[in-house]
Amino acid sequence: GEDVEQSLFLSVREGDSSVINCTYTDSSSTYLYWYKQEPGAGLQLLTYIFSNMDMKQDQRLTVLLNKKDKHLSLRIADTQTGDSAIYFCAVGWSNNDMRFGAGTRLTVKP
Amino acid sequence: DAMVIQNPRYQVTQFGKPVTLSCSQTLNHNVMYWYQQKSSQAPKLLFHYYDKDFNNEADTPDNFQSRRPNTSFCFLDIRSPGLGDAAMYLCATSRVGTNEQFFGPGTRLTVL
Numbered sequence: 001g002e003d004v005e006q007s008l009f010l011s012v013r014e015g016d017s018s019v020i021n022c023t024y025t026d027s028s029s030t031y032l033y034w035y036k037q038e039p040g041a042g043l044q045l046l047t048y049i050f051s052n053m054d055m056k057q058d059q060r061l062t063v064l065l066n067k068k069d070k071h072l073s074l075r076i077a078d079t080q081t082g083d084s085a086i087y088f089c090a091v092g093w094s095n096n097d098m099r100f101g102a103g104t105r106l107t108v109k110p
Numbered sequence: 111d112a113m114v115i116q117n118p119r120y121q122v123t124q125f126g127k128p129v130t131l132s133c134s135q136t137l138n139h140n141v142m143y144w145y146q147q148k149s150s151q152a153p154k155l156l157f158h159y160y161d162k163d164f165n166n167e168a169d170t171p172d173n174f175q176s177r178r179p180n181t182s183f184c185f186l187d188i189r190s191p192g193l194g195d196a197a198m199y200l201c202a203t204s205r206v207g208t209n210e211q212f213f214g215p216g217t218r219l220t221v222l
């Protein structure tokens with residue numbers, strides 16, 4: 001089955017950039033996603049990228065995809081304390097199937 | 111606002127006592143999913159419905175069942191909860207062809 005790997009923790013200072021990394025194994029995936037989960041809440045879709053794209057930017061968020069290395073990253077510019085949450089990488093296929101990584105807990109220190 | 115609603119948000123049950131979790135949606139999406147998420151782990155897909163067609167993941171225990179009486183509602187039934195079934199249960203919906211899933215806030219299940 002598909003493996004989606006993320007580092008479990010990341011700590012940054014307020015105002016710095018955060019970079020959360022993800023690797024996956026199935027190159028046939030069609031979509032790659034980043035979800036955010038705040039304590040006690042469900043998952044909120046932040047952004048996604050099609051597998052034929054290299055980069056997508058949406059305000060403070062930049063997604064980079066290296067399909068050759070099966071590496072996905074999420075950069076959050078000017079990280080704020082409100083960005084503290086768990087960030088999940090997910091890989092999806094056109095049949096609506098999806099697999100999640102274990103999540104990276106981002107802590108933003110003032 | 112169109113949304114995915116889960117009730118209750120917190121559910122406590124006893125070991126072996128059947129429990130039902132509820133999900134409803136106002137998005138009119140034809141696909142509905144149930145995920146199990148244990149602490150510090152990835153959400154794990156249990157099953158999904160494509161309209162009324164039920165799709166079970168191969169490793170979902172028989173203890174877990176689901177019903178979808180109409181487009182808006184989907185239920186997760188745990189027939190005999192064990193201590194290992196304590197988790198957050200997430201419902202999600204999507205429209206076929208978009209592959210964007212919208213999640214509810216989850217139901218946290220405690221088994222005593």
